[in-house]
Amino acid sequence: MAKLIRNRKVVEDSWRLLPPDATVEQAAEGDSIVPLSLWKSSREALIAAAGSGRLGVWLDGADEPGDIVADLDRFTIVAVRAAKFGDGRINSSGRLLRERYGYKGELRAFGELLRDQLLMLERCGFDAFVLRDSENLEDALAAFGEFSDQYQVSAQEPQPLFRRRLAAGR
């Protein structure tokens, strides 16, 4: 079983990520993360096929997170793909899903990602990460400790440094 990082730990991944051309039948096998296009075209069938089972959906960088707002509480996992290394749309998608749309489930980043992006993506609201195969996940965990603070607000830190500083009397 493949591994991923979830909540800063390396764990087994029991989910199947379905390809862009996946069918409802494939999704019916359970614990599937379906592409947004399939969700949009076959929403009712997917809900029926899942029954009381769990559902996940994945978005590409160009996909609009607002498209799944009404269904967010149906998903155990929302995943966002960085199709190319350096595609920073994923960072904005994560913040929108958490901060604007209030998504509370697992927010998974996958695709062309390196350990060097972990901390920023976590700040943007992601809590699960599938990195490139070349990355050693245990080693990669150190990246979460690379920076001890941040100036800005983010999904993980609702108060900017200047307000926290003021509150702490520094």
Place this chain on the structure above:
Amino acid sequence: MYQYDPIDQNLVDERVHQFRGQTSRYLAGTLGEDEFRQLRLRNGLYVQRHAPMLRVAIPYGMLASRQLRQLALIARRWDRGYGHFTTRQNIQFNWIALKDAPDVLASLAEVQMHAIQTSGNCVRNITSDPFAGIAPDEVVDPLVWCEILRQWSTFHPEFNWLPRKFKIAVSGSPEDRAAILVHDIGIAAVRNGAGETGFRVAVGGGLGRTPLVGHVIREFLPWQHLLTYMDAILRVYNLHGRRDNLYKARIKILVKELGPEVFARDVEAEWAHLRDGPATLIQEEVDRVGARFTQPAYETLAATMPEIEALIASDKGFAAWCRRNVHPHRVAGYAAVTLSLKKTGVPPGDATADEMDRIAALADRFSFGEMRITHEQNIVLADVRRRDLKALWDEAKALGMATPNVGLLTNIICCPGGDFCALANARSIPVAEAIQRRFDDLDYLLDIGEIDLNISGCINACGHHHVGHIGVLGVDKQGEEFYQVQVGGAQGTAASIGKVLGPAFSQEEIPDVVQQLIDLYIEQRDSDAERFIDVVRRIGIEPFKERVYGKADKKSQGGRGQLETAAS
């Protein structure tokens, strides 16, 4: 000069540690070439013609003497004894070995400096007016806002992987000395009728392949909203800027394709969600950042010094220097002084380690130990007592930095060009030198008056050729260097993009072409007060075209015909 607090320092130190790890992974073969490239760029490291080039941030151009001494030390220890000040108020070292880069970054961190986000597709060094805080015409001191923006942009979790690089400039005066309209975001600090501070925000300006002047999308943004509004602009750009084509990825293309009105509407819609959120600025923070700036302990002085005025009347050289390189100051008895890095024969913006040490000593002696790097690649000592001008002039002359050419033809803005830069199509430094040699008579230069001549070695426009009154662009034609000439560009509040005169010229022809343009200007001007750019605006570029090609047509028509095809 802003002084880091422990958190500022810690973040810079942590960045050095992070980069050391990335470099080790790369050298050990566990981090790929392309991925490491993206990571090292965010630490200012390019791989250039000769070796990696390290670009060090000088936030909004402010530099302390101890920092300049550290740059001199770096130049000596890890480079070849010199550095190059850039048009974005940074300094570049051209000969840093990759394995040494983490140590260089560590030595920068020792003096509260870094190379964070000086390259790569992220928010770059914030630039500003070299006279920020001391200009008599200033409405709002932009420095505190620049520092607030520096902190906001540093390691922004959401905007570290933008479609393309992102440049922000801030001005606080009616006269724009920071070229804000040719930046991705240009911020003019202003006051409204009630005396409240706010910002006029322009987006979508820029040079490079598609030169465009920015559009104002908000006339007055109250200061409290600066960061949330920036977040809104950047988010619209991050999500919707083009990522399919490197040359269409800048925000200016998005603004152009959507139209400024639609873009502004999208930003307002995004901002509606962020406005009044926790990132809204508070007075306590503005005060805190302001208090971390050192304040010069100005003396109470007379506005004029009789002995200095007498010397101006009697010494022509001193008078010329005072006229061109000495600038007004808001505090009586003080002046700002430009040390020129535009001596003929020296690449514009270059300084040796010894020169850096001596400039640092001048800053200590004459200007509270601080200086500013200008986007015109000179150094400004911003707080000089007028009574010290003669002593400073003598020192500057001894250093070869008293060339009284600020605002004149030979104060050329010039990129490193093909001598150093891997991107360049042509060399730029020898062209600058040839022009400086042709126009070496000071009386003549003063007669020509204010003019900006800018040279870029390629279309990336690091030498700002589009906004030169005369702009020269190096182009490559089957391995040969040629130069396009344009006129009518301008920076400032009336920013405009120059128009290409016609087919390109060989390097040897350029001084003659510039001479022809100047001759026509002198013939056409209605008085000494009418500047070159004014004449271009009044009579258009056609007469300049005729002057240049009418005379030179027969000489090398064939070659130019080919070039035109190549350029189209």
